[in-house]
Amino acid sequence: MKAEIIAVGSELLLGQITNTNAKFISSKLAEIGIDVYYQTVVGDNPTRLNEVLEIAQKRADVLIFTGGLGPTKDDMTKETIVKHIGTTLVSDEDALRYIQQYFERSGRVMTENNKKQALVFQGATVLQNRKGMAPGMAVEKDGVHYILLPGPPHEMEPMFTDEAMPYLLGALGKKEVIISRVLKFYGIGEAELENRVQSILERQTNPTVAPLATADAVTLRITAKADTEEEALALIAPVETEIRSIVGEYIFGTDEDTLSSKAAELLLRNGWTLAAAESLTAGLFMAELADEPGISASLQGGVIVYNEDAKMEQLGVEKALLDEYGVVSAECAASLAWNVQQKFGTDIGVGLTGAAGPDPHGGQPAGTVWIGIAFKEEEPVTFKLFLSGLRNTNRRRAARFALYYLVKHLMGKEG
Secondary structure, eight states, rough: OEEEEEEHHHHHHHTTSSOOHHHHHHHHHHHHTTTTEEEEOOOOOOOHHHHHHHHHHHTSEEEEEESSSSSSOOOOOHHHHHHHHHEEEOOHHHHHHHHHHHHHHHHHOOGGGGGGGGETTTOOOOOOOOSSOOOOOOOEEETTTEEEEOOSSHHHHHHHHIHHHHHHHHHTTTOEEEEEEEEEOOOOOHHHHHHHHHHHHHOOSEEEEEEEOOOEEEEEEEEEEEEHHHHHHHHHHHHHHHHHHGGGGGGEEEETOHHHHHHHHHHHHHTTOEEEEEEETTTHHHHHHHHHHHHHGEEEEEOOSSSHHHHHHHOOHHHHHHHHOOOOSHHHHHHHHHHHHHHHTTTTTEEEEESSSSOBBBOOTTTEEEEEEEESSSSEEEEEOOOSOOOHHHHHHHHHHHHHHHHHHHHHOOO
């Protein structure tokens, strides 16, 4: 099969949002052997969408549309396609009931145009929307499969994975299950990671291994196809074991883990409490951690000590220490971590200090960062970074590195 992905929405052409849906869908189709030769973006215009349809149906077996399923007048994807393929729209009662219940739960008035979202093609396979209101749909006409999905990624992605993928596997005559395991890395670049596991990448067949870099992590996705979930997991296990033997020291989590969620998991599972003292990050570390539900049981508080006086007055960092070693030093980071731990009476103290840039600070070049972690009565440990980004990029990366070192340190204490 060959597929074409058609994103509908004038906001995409105006540059107001990025078409991340096409990237997601393409990667998923590659997993099941469907090639994508074209990706098209068209505005909210029936005439131009019809022109796109005329071309696309001649060069692809699967046309996947995202966007234009909402309740407003510019949401015209299904109204245009239904005329093109010569069928009719009918109301899906399950979808309509779900939409009505949504408005009842939220205490909002449901207007008449919201019923439009429950309309689907006559005879189509309805794709449930578990994260929004408008259902998707899939229908085959003259050998071409038309799949319509909502535009918002948080709705589209689970619908494609849970609903459209099984539909396509059925169209392909495949009964396999597809299981993925994602390993999350920090402190290693994508190029270095790929180089370290190059031998695995070169011999991959089933499962496949794909690297990907994001702002928060570098990942390796291991994907296996098999007749059952158990067989797929059995294929994944030895590959994961081999990867861990090569670069396991950089792994902080798997699948849906983030640095902050993994840190929160470790803290809460062990009943450990934490406080932080932040200089260059000015609260970014605590803000990342505070995103996690239930973290108030662990995160007791913290202080922002942006200059020397604040470090001395708020946390009792000794002037002699600052005079001898400077504010951007291992000794200062360790003192911040230890003193904030004592101030709040917590199990763990974290201290961050550094030169965010663009100018040097405390006698150290821009991008120099020290992170200190104090654990119970043990001597604090420190970690040094040399960051090369812009000022605020360095600040955000310093906060994430502090989470990463915290996770790795706590993993060691947990045994």
